[in-house]
Amino acid sequence: MQGLNVITPRQNSENASRSPIGDRKRRVREVRIGAVTIGGDYPVAIQSMTLTDTRDAAATLEQIHRLEEAGCEIIRVAVPDDEAAAALPAIKRGMSMPLVADIHFHYKLALKAIDAGVDKIRINPGNLGGEERAKVVTRAAREAGIPMRVGVNSGSLEKDLIDKYGGPTPQGMVESALRHIRFLEDEGFENIVLSLKASNVPRMIEAYTLMREQCDYPLHLGVTEAGPPSTGIIKSAMGIGFLLANGIGETLRVSLTADPVEEVRVGWEILKALGLRSRGPNLVACPSCGRCEVDLIDLTTRVEKAIAGLKKPLHIAVMGCVVNGPGEAREADLAVVGGKNKGLLMKSGKIIATLAEEDLIPALLEECEKFDVSDRPHGTPKLIASA
Ligand code: SF4
Numbered sequence: 001m002q003g004l005n006v007i008t009p010r011q012n013s014e015n016a017s018r019s020p021i022g023d024r025k026r027r028v029r030e031v032r033i034g035a036v037t038i039g040g041d042y043p044v045a046i047q048s049m050t051l052t053d054t055r056d057a058a059a060t061l062e063q064i065h066r067l068e069e070a071g072c073e074i075i076r077v078a079v080p081d082d083e084a085a086a087a088l089p090a091i092k093r094g095m096s097m098p099l100v101a102d103i104h105f106h107y108k109l110a111l112k113a114i115d116a117g118v119d120k121i122r123i124n125p126g127n128l129g130g131e132e133r134a135k136v137v138t139r140a141a142r143e144a145g146i147p148m149r150v151g152v153n154s155g156s157l158e159k160d161l162i163d164k165y166g167g168p169t170p171q172g173m174v175e176s177a178l179r180h181i182r183f184l185e186d187e188g189f190e191n192i193v194l195s196l197k198a199s200n201v202p203r204m205i206e207a208y209t210l211m212r213e214q215c216d217y218p219l220h221l222g223v224t225e226a227g228p229p230s231t232g233i234i235k236s237a238m239g240i241g242f243l244l245a246n247g248i249g250e251t252l253r254v255s256l257t258a259d260p261v262e263e264v265r266v267g268w269e270i271l272k273a274l275g276l277r278s279r280g281p282n283l284v285a286c287p288s289c290g291r292c293e294v295d296l297i298d299l300t301t302r303v304e305k306a307i308a309g310l311k312k313p314l315h316i317a318v319m320g321c322v323v324n325g326p327g328e329a330r331e332a333d334l335a336v337v338g339g340k341n342k343g344l345l346m347k348s349g350k351i352i353a354t355l356a357e358e359d360l361i362p363a364l365l366e367e368c369e370k371f372d373v374s375d376r377p378h379g380t381p382k383l384i385a386s387a
Pocket of ligand 1: 288289290321324
């Protein structure tokens with residue numbers, strides 16, 4: 001396939017050697033989803049899901065391309081009916097990242113999606129209309145050589161498990177996943193990814209943690225129905241971030257009631273904050289205080305916009321005053337430090353210019369262009385893992 005950003009395992013092992021954050025609790029199997037591999041020493045992959053009507057291939061592709069540009073690495077589309085399944089070949093032809101078909105209830109749609117050449121299917125073997133139908137889908141996936149994600153969701157846990165555990169508990173979710181794993185393994189199918197999503201963050205954390213102790217299949221992390229960005233970002237960062245920091249999780253989807261581009265952006269910020277991967281600049285800014293002599297919120301917003309398109313993994317700081325600013329910006333590759341109608345531009349901890357406020361951002365961008373990240377005087381800043 002053309003134009004794919006194939007991620008190598010080496011990138012992840014380089015990062016892992018720098019920090020105990022994210023160290024694997026146990027070896028996880030590798031699963032290949034098109035050109036992206038998860039598990040093993042591969043880095044955590046970011047995925048999202050389209051919001052468009054899958055039957056409209058052109059609109060779906062337009063959204064997929066925007067998501068790819070934002071850094072999405074695996075994309076899932078809902079396949080609710082025959083017309084959506086019929087659009088899959090055109091969607092697949094028009095894109096380069098791996099395509100996942102999301103199937104519920106209709107085993108024939110799963111077969112059509114596999115025929116269309118999707119790279120993975122997301123199913124729940126328990127809702128495909130009986131064991132025989134689930135076996136047919138499993139056989140077709142095996143013959144096509146594609147993985148299946150078993151998606152356990154606390155909101156749709158089997159009734160007997162809810163009765164047994166007195167509600168949709170983490171233990172019940174794990175037992176449901178183990179049932180599905182046993183079914184697939186009995187069919188000779190081990191190309192499996194698992195998810196155990198809940199909207200309740202502690203429940204989701206416990207479910208994934210228990211699951212990791214029970215099996216070595218890659219885990220797809222997510223807080224389901226996390227809500228709008230104002231709350232959904234926090235829930236996702238807490239749930240997904242906690243698990244990743246503890247070495248659990250091989251791929252993630254941030255679920256937000258928002259443009260899915262925002263899901264991808266937040267996913268990257270979680271990985272960047274933990275130092276697990278890097279993509280573009282990492283911006284830090286002081287919160288401002290009574291010493292600040294510049295409109296720091298405005299300055300930081302303008303810097304954020306100005307550096308948004310940069311690809312280099314630069315560590316950039318925006319500080320509000322010259323009292324603590326230069327010291328706090330010492331670890332940054334580049335920093336702007338606000339002052340009364342003027343500011344400082346810093347590079348690798350040293351002041352390189354004092355400029356009028358309106359000249360700060362253009363000068364910062366010029367230095368961003370020139371900065372060679374492989375030539376940092378003090379090595380990689382501790383907040384950034386190498387790309
Ligand atoms: Fe306050 Fe200056 Fe520290 Fe910003 S850098 S929080 S303005 S003391």
